Amino acid sequence: xxxxxxxxxxxxxxxxxxxxxxxxxxxxxxxxxxxxxxxxxxxxxxxxxxxxxxxxxxxxxxxxxxxxxxxxxxxxxxxxxxxxxxxxxxxxxxxxxxxxxxxxxxxxxxxxxxxxxxxxxxxxxxxxxxxxxxxxxxxxxxxxxxxxxxxxxxxxxxxxxxxxxxxxxxxxxxxxxxxxxxxxxxxxxxxxxxxxxxxxxxxxxxxxxxxxxxxxxxxxxxxxxxxxxxxxxxxxxxxxxxxxxxxxxxxxxxxxxxxxxxxxxxxxxxxxxxx
Amino acid sequence: xxxxxxxxxxxxxxxxxxxxxxxxxxxxxxxxxxxxxxxxxxxxxxxxxxxxxxxxxxxxxxxxxxxxxxxxxxxxxxxxxxxxxxxxxxxxxxxxxxxxxxxxxxxxxxxxxxxxxxxxxxxxxxxxxxxxxxxxxxxxxxxxxxxxxxxxxxxxxxxxxxxxxxxxxxxxxxxxxxxxxxxxxxxxxxxxxxxxxxxxxxxxxxxxxxxxxxxxxxxxxxxxxxxxxxxxxxxxxxxxxxxxxxxxxxxxxxxxxxxxxxxxxxxxxxxxxxxxxxxxxxxxxxxxxxxxxxxxxxxxxxxxxxxxxxxxxxxxxxxxxxxxxxxxxxxxxxxxxxxxxxx
Numbered sequence: 001x002x003x004x005x006x007x008x009x010x011x012x013x014x015x016x017x018x019x020x021x022x023x024x025x026x027x028x029x030x031x032x033x034x035x036x037x038x039x040x041x042x043x044x045x046x047x048x049x050x051x052x053x054x055x056x057x058x059x060x061x062x063x064x065x066x067x068x069x070x071x072x073x074x075x076x077x078x079x080x081x082x083x084x085x086x087x088x089x090x091x092x093x094x095x096x097x098x099x100x101x102x103x104x105x106x107x108x109x110x111x112x113x114x115x116x117x118x119x120x121x122x123x124x125x126x127x128x129x130x131x132x133x134x135x136x137x138x139x140x141x142x143x144x145x146x147x148x149x150x151x152x153x154x155x156x157x158x159x160x161x162x163x164x165x166x167x168x169x170x171x172x173x174x175x176x177x178x179x180x181x182x183x184x185x186x187x188x189x190x191x192x193x194x195x196x197x198x199x200x201x202x203x204x205x206x207x208x209x210x211x212x213x214x215x216x217x218x219x220x221x222x223x224x225x226x227x228x229x230x231x232x233x234x235x236x237x238x239x240x241x242x243x244x245x246x247x248x249x250x251x252x253x254x255x256x257x258x259x260x261x262x263x264x265x266x267x268x269x270x271x272x273x274x275x
Numbered sequence: 276x277x278x279x280x281x282x283x284x285x286x287x288x289x290x291x292x293x294x295x296x297x298x299x300x301x302x303x304x305x306x307x308x309x310x311x312x313x314x315x316x317x318x319x320x321x322x323x324x325x326x327x328x329x330x331x332x333x334x335x336x337x338x339x340x341x342x343x344x345x346x347x348x349x350x351x352x353x354x355x356x357x358x359x360x361x362x363x364x365x366x367x368x369x370x371x372x373x374x375x376x377x378x379x380x381x382x383x384x385x386x387x388x389x390x391x392x393x394x395x396x397x398x399x400x401x402x403x404x405x406x407x408x409x410x411x412x413x414x415x416x417x418x419x420x421x422x423x424x425x426x427x428x429x430x431x432x433x434x435x436x437x438x439x440x441x442x443x444x445x446x447x448x449x450x451x452x453x454x455x456x457x458x459x460x461x462x463x464x465x466x467x468x469x470x471x472x473x474x475x476x477x478x479x480x481x482x483x484x485x486x487x488x489x490x491x492x493x494x495x496x497x498x499x500x501x502x503x504x505x506x507x508x509x510x511x512x513x514x515x516x517x518x519x520x521x522x523x524x525x526x527x528x529x530x531x532x533x534x535x536x537x538x539x540x541x542x543x544x545x546x547x548x549x550x551x552x553x554x555x556x557x558x559x560x561x562x563x564x565x566x567x568x569x570x571x572x573x574x575x576x577x578x579x580x581x582x583x584x585x586x587x588x589x590x591x592x593x594x595x596x597x598x599x600x601x602x603x604x605x606x607x608x609x610x611x612x613x614x615x616x617x618x
Contacts, residue, residue, distance in 0.1 A: 022545065024544070024545035024552055024554065025545065025552055025554070042546050043546070044363070082546050157554065157556030157557060157558060158556075158558070192556075192558050193558075194558050194561065194562065195556075195558045195559050195561065195562035196562070228550055228551050228572075228589070269550060271363045271364055271590075271591070272363065273360060273363055274347075274348040274349060274360030274361075274362060274363050274364075274366065275348075275366075275546070275548075
């Protein structure tokens with residue numbers, strides 16, 4: 001295991017070519033599966049994202065293997081510059097609004113900067129009706145936050161890897177024993193199998209003893225199909241949420257019990273202004 | 276000392292004459308013919324009529340605006356703020372160089388142009404350079420009518436109309452406002468072909484200098500100069516039967532790589548005008564090789580010779596390469612580069 005880690009670190013630090021040009025397309029879209037990739041939208045480009053997660057496939061034919069249930073997130077991202085992207089979205093899961101900003105701090109260069117780095121921060125607002133309206137409820141109880149660093153490297157034309165140290169803050173937790181701040185480390189990979197198709201994986205490891213009983217780490221595997229102006233992402237995941245708050249702190253599915261959901265993200269890019 | 280009336284009159288006349296002689300300057304003496312003399316200055320001196328895009332008084336501010344519009348698609352306005360983008364998708368420089376791109380000006384030869392591009396580190400693009408555009412007499416000629424139909428009719432004889440056609444149709448943008456058009460015309464005027472760019476013999480130069488100093492019309496010399504530049508915008512759209520012609524050609528992967536870098540990746544790069552990003556990975560090359568001849572957008576012949584078309588909701592498209600902008604041999608060279616990356 002140690003040897004493997006050392007090998008990967010050595011690979012991470014290696015530079016590949018003499019030219020000092022920016023390495024492009026570390027990932028094929030701004031999302032890997034559930035979470036963000038290191039990529040940002042280009043200046044002036046608006047990305048419309050439709051994401052669906054169906055129910056668990058282990059529910060059998062009666063639920064059409066989960067197709068009878070679905071959650072959806074509609075999102076709009078916009079590139080304020082080639083480095084800065086902002087976005088908003090609305091998930092049907094817990095009727096949650098979210099907004100985020102992502103900044104590309106470093107760009108990997110051939111023969112230069114060995115990694116790419118983005119910083120992402122998001123705020124989420126649960127808009128469900130209060131469970132106990134008679135209680136003195138606070139608006140801030142609806143809010144949660146996530147901050148993330150995304151450190152990525154494109155090792156070859158085929159393979160990219162990113163790690164994502166993440167902090168999720170929940171203003172309101174179910175019980176006093178639950179933690180408000182949860183630290184997780186994510187890992188995501190892309191393996192390109194053809195010009196337009198790549199395989200992706202995404203795993204978020206929540207440092208132990210932070211989650212309540214029955215909550216699990218999020219693991220997803222997927223496939224990206226890229227066409228002109230579109231990326232179609234199809235995947236299986238044990239998470240049904242599509243924002244950090246949900247898939248890091250509220251994943252309930254167990255892969256070994258086939259409590260996994262089929263899901264997809266479709267993105268469509270629109271150019272709103274010149275560059 | 277008393278000066279009589281006649282002497283005073285003579286003195287006044289002498290001073291007046293001296294004043295006139297000293298203040299009068301021969302226009303040609305103040306602006307001698309040299310290598311930096313723009314071609315239109317010479318044409319006008321030789322008796323040619325002013326073109327419709329003639330600029331009487333070049334204005335540095337308008338030239339600045341025109342240059343910004345060409346390079347950035349919008350300009351910083353004198354009153355503050357920036358103008359609206361001409362196109363959301365393209366700027367002029369995506370398809371047009373701004374400097375000389377052909378070593379032998381009267382010919383639009385893609386093979387010699389590539390050598391020149393390599394030597395001078397230029398891009399190898401679908402459309403003509405703006406350099407010398409003001410010295411042409413006609414634009415959007417020959418097969419451009421197949422693509423733009425009747426729209427090319429007004430563009431044939433007017434640089435302003437051809438610029439409007441380019442802004443609206445080629446760049447998937449909008450028609451230029453009058454001030455924008457004027458600014459771009461002023462910019463064109465500053466990047467004319469100059470006398471020093473033309474290969475003239477000593478005798479030709481002497482004849483020209485003589486005519487320039489005399490300021491007399493000389494159609495023969497005008498025609499001589501015109502024979503040394505490209506005076507129209509040729510285009511031959513090649514149909515797919517060229518594929519047969521290409522079968523017998525052997526590709527040069529090194530030249531193919533130059534074309535890949537200077538043509539394809541000019542647009543198909545990260546943050547470039549195209550949404551399709553290309554690289555020299557095996558996956559990209561395998562896709563091109565697999566699709567060769569299938570008539571899709573990844574078929575090199577198809578895409579280079581026919582381009583794509585703007586569609587509702589997706590206005591970006593790829594302009595085609597006419598024969599004058601990319602030869603059959605060069606397509607074979609790109610193909611051989613693609614294949615070499617898979618070996």
